Amino acid sequence: MNLAWIGLGAIGTPMALNLLKAGYGLTVHNRTPGRCAPLQAAGAAVAPSPAAAARQADALLICVSDDAAAEAVLLGAPDPAGAVAGLRPGCLVIDCSTIGPATSRRLAAALAERQVGYIDAPVTGGTEGAKAGTLSVLVGGDSQHLERARPLLEVIGGRITHFGPVGSGQEAKAVNQVLVAGSYAAVAEALQLAERLGLDRHQVVEALKGGAAGSWALEHRSTQMINDHYPLGFKLALHRKDLGIALEAAAAQHLELPVTEQVAAMEDALLASGHGDLDVSALARWFRS
């Protein structure tokens, strides 16, 4: 099975490397060509455009940063060398990007006209999970497409959940980002309060993390917040983009998400002061500004 991969960011690169290690033939493309070097070193072919990468592929996986990038890479607008120009009928696109559910549905419809299948398959688990191959993969799309993709998804993730039709994987990912928002913000606020009260914050974390206050963020990101040092992880700018998707989906349901709105406003302030490339846990910086 020949694979193509487009999008070699912090999550995409280790996912693609895991597919190579599992023995799949892989052709890669990335907008910034330098990002292809680790894959090339590991045996992948490098293509000069999405269309060229897609040409020999039975399945094309993409992992790009937003809706506009996913549309450009797949449909080629405004880039005429989009993947669709190279994809053969019967090929399957597995979209691991986190984008709006409506965009996923639009992409699926456009590809279906060319007899190309599409599933949305955004992931959670961060760079750690991507490296370890233990991501949680949130799938929307036809069952028959998922079954073709499953052997590949099993290489990149430890858990694969099929939520429903195209777009429902993106909806589940939006729910994930709402959880991350409140959960990380709670840790940021709590540690800030602890610091101002003169408590030993490491002692606070150890005492509280096993109880009802416990969270992945408290366990795995409190040290970064205490040290005010935020290696990735997951970029704050991308999380803010994902909260936009969640808030838009909520607004379409006439649903108010007051905590998420609050966290989005805090992230906006941090983006405005240049913190977008830090890990989401840099939410703790909000209190220092």
Next chain:
Amino acid sequence: MNLAWIGLGAIGTPMALNLLKAGYGLTVHNRTPGRCAPLQAAGAAVAPSPAAAARQADALLICVSDDAAAEAVLLGAPDPAGAVAGLRPGCLVIDCSTIGPATSRRLAAALAERQVGYIDAPVTGGTEGAKAGTLSVLVGGDSQHLERARPLLEVIGGRITHFGPVGSGQEAKAVNQVLVAGSYAAVAEALQLAERLGLDRHQVVEALKGGAAGSWALEHRSTQMINDHYPLGFKLALHRKDLGIALEAAAAQHLELPVTEQVAAMEDALLASGHGDLDVSALARWFRS
């Protein structure tokens, strides 16, 4: 070692029962006398007033609902039969109530005038932890008092952390409640979004709980939220009271806690519509009103 216990609520009762089971002689008192029945059945003596309960005690433990109750029970104002009238010099008060740090410091000072020691020792871990004896005990006070209390605290809790002088246990508890606020609210918002989008919420929880979105609340309270059924747990009204302590402590440090303030406002709305006696996870009801 003779013990007295005042305050037999949802947390206090199992804590006191565990001390009885560990072989300590125990005299109990509760404002609502009927609450003494399970303790009496297990072998405790029942006293008609805090002062009477305190009279033979080497250590008095209290676990009452708020600052006013702690002051009334210990200092007897306005009740002239407060514990201080019965406490002997050299006795130790272990205050497991969650109250303001300033109140703890005032109580400690008043008791010190009578040669009675005081430590604040609020707990986390809920009714489950109280029954199992696995609470996390957050201690403020003199080390010598803590060492006298330690054998008792080891019966009621699996982890004992000494944060500093009197009041610092309360400060750590306030930090805990800030974590609970954001963390529970995130789960409430996320599940509401998932429901409106038509996702299977149990499937969402299973897919997301192992990643960066994970929390104790997601693991242990999402089912209550999905079923819209909120057995205790920990009363929403008491959590709101505790958020008041946290917000007051933050304000004294000129610190804004935007997410906690948002959750406090949501809890106020729920209290106003009569949901105060439900578990904190009834935060999910906010979206249904």
